[in-house]
Amino acid sequence: MKIFLPxxxxxxxxxxxxxxxxxxxxxxxxxxxxVAGENDPALxxxxxxxxENTFDGEIxxxxxxxxxxxxxxxxxxxxVLLNKKGYTASGWAPRGRVAATAVNAxxxxxxxxxxxGVMLSILPADFMEQxxxxxxxxxxxxxxxxxxxxxxxxxxxxxxxxxxxRVLLERDGGAPKxxxxxxxxxxxxxxxxxxxxxxxxxxxxVFENRFGGFITVTYPDGDSKIIGQxxxxxxxxxxxxxxxxxxxGRIRANHTGVICISTSPVGSIGGFQILPDNHGMSPxxxxxxLLTQWMVVGPPSxxxxxxxxxxPLFRYFLRPVYYKQSVSGKTTEQLLDMFIVDVRLNGGDxxxxxxxxxxxxxxxxxxxxxxxxxxxxxxxxxxx
Numbered sequence: 001m002k003i004f005l006p007x008x009x010x011x012x013x014x015x016x017x018x019x020x021x022x023x024x025x026x027x028x029x030x031x032x033x034x035v036a037g038e039n040d041p042a043l044x045x046x047x048x049x050x051x052e053n054t055f056d057g058e059i060x061x062x063x064x065x066x067x068x069x070x071x072x073x074x075x076x077x078x079x080v081l082l083n084k085k086g087y088t089a090s091g092w093a094p095r096g097r098v099a100a101t102a103v104n105a106x107x108x109x110x111x112x113x114x115x116x117g118v119m120l121s122i123l124p125a126d127f128m129e130q131x132x133x134x135x136x137x138x139x140x141x142x143x144x145x146x147x148x149x150x151x152x153x154x155x156x157x158x159x160x161x162x163x164x165x166r167v168l169l170e171r172d173g174g175a176p177k178x179x180x181x182x183x184x185x186x187x188x189x190x191x192x193x194x195x196x197x198x199x200x201x202x203x204x205x206v207f208e209n210r211f212g213g214f215i216t217v218t219y220p221d222g223d224s225k226i227i228g229q230x231x232x233x234x235x236x237x238x239x240x241x242x243x244x245x246x247x248x249g250r251i252r253a254n255h256t257g258v259i260c261i262s263t264s265p266v267g268s269i270g271g272f273q274i275l276p277d278n279h280g281m282s283p284x285x286x287x288x289x290l291l292t293q294w295m296v297v298g299p300p301s302x303x304x305x306x307x308x309x310x311x312p313l314f315r316y317f318l319r320p321v322y323y324k325q326s327v328s329g330k331t332t333e334q335l336l337d338m339f340i341v342d343v344r345l346n347g348g349d350x351x352x353x354x355x356x357x358x359x360x361x362x363x364x365x366x367x368x369x370x371x372x373x374x375x376x377x378x379x380x381x382x383x384x
Contacts, residue, residue: 029092029278029305029306029307029308029309029310030305030310031307031310031311032299032300032301032304032305034225034226034227034300035227035310035311035312037200038198038217038227038311038312038316038317039310039311039315039316041198041199041200041311041316042198042199042200043196043197043198043199043316044196044197044198044199045065045194045195045196046063046195046196046197047061047062047063047159047195048061048062048065048066048192048193048194048195049061049072049154049159049161049192049193049195050062050069050170050190050191050192050193051075051122051144051146051190051191051192052075052188052189052190053075053078053079053144053185053186053187053188053189053190053191054075054078054187054188055075055076055077055078056074056075056076057074057075057078057188058071058074058075059071059072059073059074059075059146059148059154060072061159066176066192072153072154072159073146073147073148073153073154074146074147075144075145075146075147076125076128076145076146076147077128077143077144077145078144078185078187079120079142079143079144079185080141080185081141081142081185082110082118082119082120082142082183082184082185083118083119083120083121083141083142084113084118085113085116086099086107086109086113086116086117086118086119087107087116087119087284088115088116088257088279088282088284088285089255089256089257089258089279089308089309090107090109090116090117090119090255090256091112091115091116091117092256092257092308092309092314093109093117093163093164093255093256093309094109094164094309095109095110095111095112095117095179095181096108096109096110096166096167096178096179096180096181097109097163097164097165097166097167098161098162098163098164098165098167098193099117099119099163099255099256100163100253100254100255100256101160101161101162101163101253101254101255101319101320102155102156102242102252102253102254102255102260102320103150103151103155103156103242103245103246103250103252103253103320104123104124104126104127104150104151104155104241104242104244104245104252104253105121105122105123105124105127105155105242106121106122106154106155106161106193107119107120107121107122107255108120108121108122108167108179108191108193110179110181110183111181111182111183119142120142120143120144120185121142121143121144122143122144122146122154123143123144123145123146124145124146124148124149124150124151124152124155124245125145125146125147125148125149125150126149126150126245127140127143127145127150128145150244150245151245151246151266155245155320156245156246156250156320156321156322157321158321159195160195160319160320160321161193161195161319162195162196162197162254162315162316162317162318162319163254163255163256163314163315163316163318163319164311164315164316165193165194165195165196166178166193166194166196167179167191167192167193167194168191168192168193168194169183169189169190169191169192170189170190170192171186171188171189171190172188176190176192179191197316197317198311198316198317200219201219201220201317201374201375202217202218202219202220202312202317202374203218203219203220203373203374203376204217204218204371204372204373204374205217205218205227205312205313205371205372205374206218206369206370206371206372207230207274207295207297207369207370207371208230208368208369209230209233209234209295209364209367209368209369209370210230210233210368211230211231211232211233212229212230212231213229213230213233214226214228214229214230215227215228215229215230215297215313217312226300227300227312227313228297228298228299228300228307228313229297229298229299229300230295230296230297231277231280231296231297231298232280232288232289232294232295232296233295233367234272234292234293234294234295234364234367234370235292235293235361235362235364235365235367236272236291236292236293236359236360236361236362236363236364236365237263237270237271237272237293237356237358237359237360237363237364238270238271238272238273238291238292238293238294238359239269239270239358239359240252240260240262240269240270240271240272240273241269242260243260243262243263243264243268243269243270243271244264244266244267244268244269245266246262246266246320246322247262247264247265247266247322248262248263248264248265248352248353248354248355249261249262249263249340249341249342249352249353250262250320250322250339250340250341251318251319251320251321251322251339251341251372252271252320253320254314254318254319254320255314256308256309256314256315257275257276257279257308257309257314258273258274258275258279258314259273259274259313259314259318259372260272260273260274261273261274261341261353261370263353263354263355263356263357263363264355264356264357264358265355265357268357268358269357269358270356270357270358270359270360271293272293272294272295272364273288273293273294273295274294274295274297274313275288275294275295275296275297276296276297276298276306276307276308276310276313276314277296277297277298277306277307278306278308279306279308280294280296291361292361292362292364293359293361295370297313317374318339318372319339320339321338321339321375322338322339322340338375339372339373339374339375340372340373341353341370341371341372341373342371342373343367343369343370343371344367344368344369344371345366345367345368346366346368347368347369350369350371
């Protein structure tokens, strides 16, 4: 592994400056004025997914705010316990909300426990048994296992939720209510995720892959603004287990402390991650400071708070949606309801993400820009 001392010294000095400017960095998080609108957005409901917490319980979908439901799948194993010690970034998620969305899991925060969340998880059918050498967050006793495959539908397909989506509880025939803080799972509970997204939705977010590089969000009307900076650029790829279930240039996962991008085809493992700066300094993320497959990002100024759980990168806006859509009888892959990640190499034109499998410490040494393309509205000619 190659280590470049000037770059390493630069990132250490920038992190030290951020700590000095903010004091106790663990307590300094939140949106800056430049993203105030993204963090208090008007939301529109897309659909609801409801899970009946019992063996062979029904999974339903509603596209009319819960008036009517259609069967969507079945529960294979219900939740019987909660995990009192979630992953570190769960501590930055709102209570009673989706804390993480991914092709291989959806995690829900029930309440706060010390510095992290008390969690429950919804898992795809692939996780009846923990996959070999799987290193992502996994707690089977606190998980509902469904018959939905990883990388499809609720897990990376058209019905994926967003970080920050509300979770409702129905119990004993009562009306849906916000998930209570002292919730404990019972047989027959109905848990509903209300999938909403911001009405004002970006066209793209671009990361300039250099020390001090700009992070820019652009909206379809041409409005563009700098929302952050790159404190440590990407230089290589690593082995992130969930990338097994999605393709090259796709969002594998989003939570309050990560955007995970796959560089490998389905069935292989490879990718990189984007972290906010405080999370990059947490004990469990020490490798993010040593290895090349993590980009660390911060707010526009070192005097601003860190961005864990802050939109548009770590709440409300991203989800791991990519799927083949049938339009007019033809199956095609299009920029319609999906997220695509593409790149520029050596400052050249935008091009598809290169396919890279496994850990390769210098595989992205020529990477100068990363772009997340947001879904487009369906053109009229496709909806005829």
